[in-house]
Structures are given as structure tokens and as C-alpha cells.
Amino acid sequence: MTKRELRIDPDQYRVHPHTRVRLGDRSTNSTDGFSGTKTDAPPVLAEMNARLADLQEMLYAEGRHKVLVVLQGMDTSGKDGTIKHVFRTINPAGVQVASFKAPNEVELAHDYLWRIHQHTPRNGHMVIFNRSHYEDVLVVRVHDLVPEEVWRRRYEHIRAFEQTLADEGTMIVKLFLHISKDEQKERLQARLDDPAKHWKFQAGDLDERAIWDEYIAAFEDALSETSTHDAPWYVVPADRKWYRNLVVSQLLIERLEGLDMHYPEPAADLGSIRLD
Ligand code: AMP
Numbered sequence: 001m002t003k004r005e006l007r008i009d010p011d012q013y014r015v016h017p018h019t020r021v022r023l024g025d026r027s028t029n030s031t032d033g034f035s036g037t038k039t040d041a042p043p044v045l046a047e048m049n050a051r052l053a054d055l056q057e058m059l060y061a062e063g064r065h066k067v068l069v070v071l072q073g074m075d076t077s078g079k080d081g082t083i084k085h086v087f088r089t090i091n092p093a094g095v096q097v098a099s100f101k102a103p104n105e106v107e108l109a110h111d112y113l114w115r116i117h118q119h120t121p122r123n124g125h126m127v128i129f130n131r132s133h134y135e136d137v138l139v140v141r142v143h144d145l146v147p148e149e150v151w152r153r154r155y156e157h158i159r160a161f162e163q164t165l166a167d168e169g170t171m172i173v174k175l176f177l178h179i180s181k182d183e184q185k186e187r188l189q190a191r192l193d194d195p196a197k198h199w200k201f202q203a204g205d206l207d208e209r210a211i212w213d214e215y216i217a218a219f220e221d222a223l224s225e226t227s228t229h230d231a232p233w234y235v236v237p238a239d240r241k242w243y244r245n246l247v248v249s250q251l252l253i254e255r256l257e258g259l260d261m262h263y264p265e266p267a268a269d270l271g272s273i274r275l276d
């Protein structure tokens with residue numbers, strides 16, 4: 001059996017600060033970083049799942065860093081699937097998922113970051129945002145839920161908010177799951193055809209699909225305006241779910257390894273302790 005090679009350089013997907021993102025120039029279906037095919041991916045993903053679980057355990061044990069993963073993308077881009085497959089081996093005690101739906105009455109009566117901040121991670125924990133404060137410059141913008149002057153100034157708020165989190169010890173990784181419009185059509189069709197997927201189909205998804213280009217423009221602005229050194233965006237090619245899982249896993253592994261974590265020193269000289 002040939003050894004399948006993984007040479008994903010997460011940096012190639014990063015949005016560098018002060019650069020203009022053009023999503024049309026970024027691949028949705030590349031599998032460049034892996035020499036194998038879909039059928040070769042599961043054992044590689046399993047190895048990465050195990051590595052991620054080890055790193056998360058150290059994160060928890062050390063209790064020094066906080067980790068925030070932000071997932072955004074068009075409908076059907078695979079936010080739920082990414083959570084399911086990339087984080088499946090992580091100890092549930094140390095990871096929380098926060099899913100942000102349309103705000104309720106109480107949330108709408110506050111500033112838009114109020115409901116977000118309550119879910120940011122504590123020391124030693126990892127939190128995954130399934131949608132996020134970015135909806136307040138995406139769906140809110142394309143549907144004119146607030147005037148332009150209101151959503152436009154939010155980029156600055158968001159940069160400052162995320163910088164606050166980063167300065168106070170949060171490692172932030174923001175992932176845009178990049179799918180093509182054709183791929184979305186297939187995934188929506190699958191939701192119509194497969195009874196097991198009916199529950200995922202929402203009629204509103206078709207209205208959103210009709211304004212695909214407006215969403216792309218809103219994403220391009222959001223990614224360009226808010227990818228910073230401490231809170232970078234990554235544009236993940238996501239048409240192939242198996243490749244998306246490898247990229248997201250590799251990216252998280254490298255960023256977590258970059259934290260240079262260690263298990264804490266034992267509190268006492270454990271060698272001298274005798275149990276009855
Ligand atoms: P889903 O992720 O498919 O469960 O859908 C969640 C829905 O909530 C999406 O249609 C989002 O656009 C919507 N949503 C999330 N945050 C906001 C927000 N701040 N304002 C309006 N709609 C939102």
C-alpha cells in the first residue's frame with residue numbers, strides 16, 4: 001500500500017491583513033494538499049482526529065489558553081458536517097458549540113455582540129461558533145435589516161472585539177467554508193431527495209440562494225475588513241467534504257501546536273507519596 005501524503009500548508013488559505021479577498025479567485029474544489037483520493041482520506045483523518053484530541057487534552061490540562069473557532073459559509077457549506085467530523089474525538093467536557101440563529105427579542109434588544117460574548121471560551125476550553133457575530137454584517141446587510149451606516153461601522157467593532165479576546169488569551173481561528181453555487185445546488189437537491197435529510201431543508205434557503213452574489217460581496221468585504229494577525233480568516237475549499245475535513249484538521253493542529261503547550265508541573269513530589 002502506498003503511503004498517502006498530506007502536504008497541506010494552511011497558510012495558503014489564510015487571508016492576509018489589509019488584502020482584498022476575491023472569492024472567485026479562490027478554489028472551492030481543490031484537493032492540492034493531499035496526494036490520495038477520497039477513499040484514502042478516512043485513515044488520515046482518523047490520525048488527525050487523534051492528534052487533535054491530544055492537543056485539546058493538553059489545552060484543558062494546562063488551562064492557560066482559550067480557543068475560539070468561528071465557522072461561516074453559505075447555506076449547505078458544511079458547518080455542521082465540519083463540527084461532526086473534525087471534532088468527533090474531542091472530550092466533550094472541554095469543547096462547546098454555540099450556534100447562532102436569528103436573534104430573539106431579548107437579543108435584539110441588546111447590541112449585537114451581547115449574545116456572542118457570553119459564549120466565548122474560558123481558560124482551557126475550546127468553543128466552536130456555528131455562525132457568529134459575522135451574521136450581523138452578512139444576512140443583516142443583504143436583507144437591509146439595518147441601514148448601511150450601521151452595518152458598515154461594525155467591521156471596526158468586530159476587529160476591536162476580537163483583538164480584546166486575543167489580547168486576553170484567546171486564540172482565534174476563523175474559517176470560511178467556500179463552496180460553489182453548483183455544489184450548493186447538489187446539496188439542496190440531496191436535502192429534497194433523501195428523506196433522512198428532509199429536516200435540513202428550509203424553503204428560505206432558496207431565497208438566500210437567489211441572492212448568492214450579494215452574499216459573496218458581503219463575505220468578501222467581511223473577510224477583507226476583519227482578517228487580522230491575531231484573528232485571521234482562512235478560505236477553506238469545501239466542495240469536497242473529505243478534503244475540507246483534512247484542511248480544517250491540519251489548520252487547527254498547526255495553530256494549537258503553535259501555542260507551545262505543556263502539561264503543568266505536578267503540585268508536589270509525587271514520587272514520595274505512598275497510598276495505603
Ligand atoms: P441554520 O444555520 O441553517 O440553522 O440557520 C440559522 C439562520 O439564522 C440563518 O438563516 C441565519 O442567517 C440566521 N441568523 C443568524 N444570525 C442572525 C442575525 N444576527 N440576524 C439575522 N439572522 C441571523
Ligand code: MG
Pocket residue numbers: 075076202205
Ligand atoms: Mg440552514
